[in-house]
Ligand code: SF4
């Protein structure tokens with residue numbers, strides 16, 4: 001691990017923070033088409049609804065507008081964005097040419113199946129080489145379980161784990177260090193390892209603790225040098241009138257957890273991460289987990305509100321419109337290129353879900369904003385809390401030591 005100069009510390013970004021804003025992030029759902037069978041997702045191929053994909057022209061207009069508005073991070077998501085590999089790579093190149101600093105995309109890994117076939121290695125070399133010519137910063141591969149068979153069964157991708165294991169050194173050879181992306185679910189540790197419903201807190205905590213331990217060991221053994229955990233995608237209250245536009249949400253019990261269960265899950269993850277931080281780069285900030293635990297324990301004013309709809313935006317594959325995130329589908333903000341981000345005057349307020357793409361950076365950078373703008377007053381209960389402040393500092397130190405998760409650098 002080493003410290004390096006990082007785009008995070010660019011003058012423009014620091015200026016934004018001083019002005020109470022976070023450098024923008026746009027998640028572009030390029031397509032809702034998918035070839036996976038994941039029970040935890042409403043975009044699986046067995047769902048029958050009209051699939052859509054945004055045109056390259058439309059996305060280029062979004063990117064142009066993003067550049068004008070100092071958006072620093074663009075993610076191309078799906079569905080399975082690599083179903084349209086050529087087009088996706090052209091878009092990544094387009095964003096690269098316009099100097100977007102944090103370009104991300106990911107896959108369910110379908111291209112890693114049939115890894116015993118003639119030509120597999122050449123195919124992966126070609127893909128890695130094409131991606132390496134762009135400025136793609138982070139490339140994630142979904143892994144649902146510490147057990148290969150369970151993962152493959154959930155995704156409907158037989159043999160994919162073996163293929164990933166073969167592909168990783170090829171990617172590394174081209175200077176790309178993919179991240180394993182776990183969507184936390186009841187099969188994280190393998191089939192039937194976690195209760196279908198929590199009856200005993202301690203038992204449930206231990207089940208998840210073991211699951212996370214096994215998961216980290218598993219992805220390290222496969223050759224990953226980076227890992228992320230997506231928090232459960234179910235929202236935090238039935239009374240909230242939200243309408244998900246992002247089909248990655250699901251009511252399947254495998255990813256639906258009560259508040260009480262989430263507390264145990266976040267605690268188990270928080271207690272597991274420190275042991276593995278020196279072995280693999282782990283995105284998940286401890287301070288976010290701590291905040292979410294306190295929020296679910298009833299202290300609604302503890303965590304820092306989400307920047308969704310203020311600095312972070314989601315563009316839906318169905319209509320190409322902008323939303324505050326993938327959950328607040330009742331709040332279309334129109335086309336991104338017609339939106340003036342600076343004119344958004346609303347203050348951050350939302351804590352309705354745990355979407356880590358938006359919640360984690362809101363917590364990490366939000367703390368900086370509050371420290372700069374209100375140095376003598378504690379705005380949230382979290383900032384008043386010394387454990388919170390210490391965890392935040394520890395996370396930042398770790399982030400720096402990982403070059404802020406630069407997926408073009410080895411660990
Ligand atoms: S989780 Fe990903 S791979 Fe699985 S069905 Fe949903 S979009 Fe497809």
Ligand code: SF4
Pocket residue numbers: 306307308309324325326327328350351352353354355358359
């Ligand atoms: S917390 Fe953020 S991501 Fe979740 S619903 Fe609110 S704005 Fe959206």
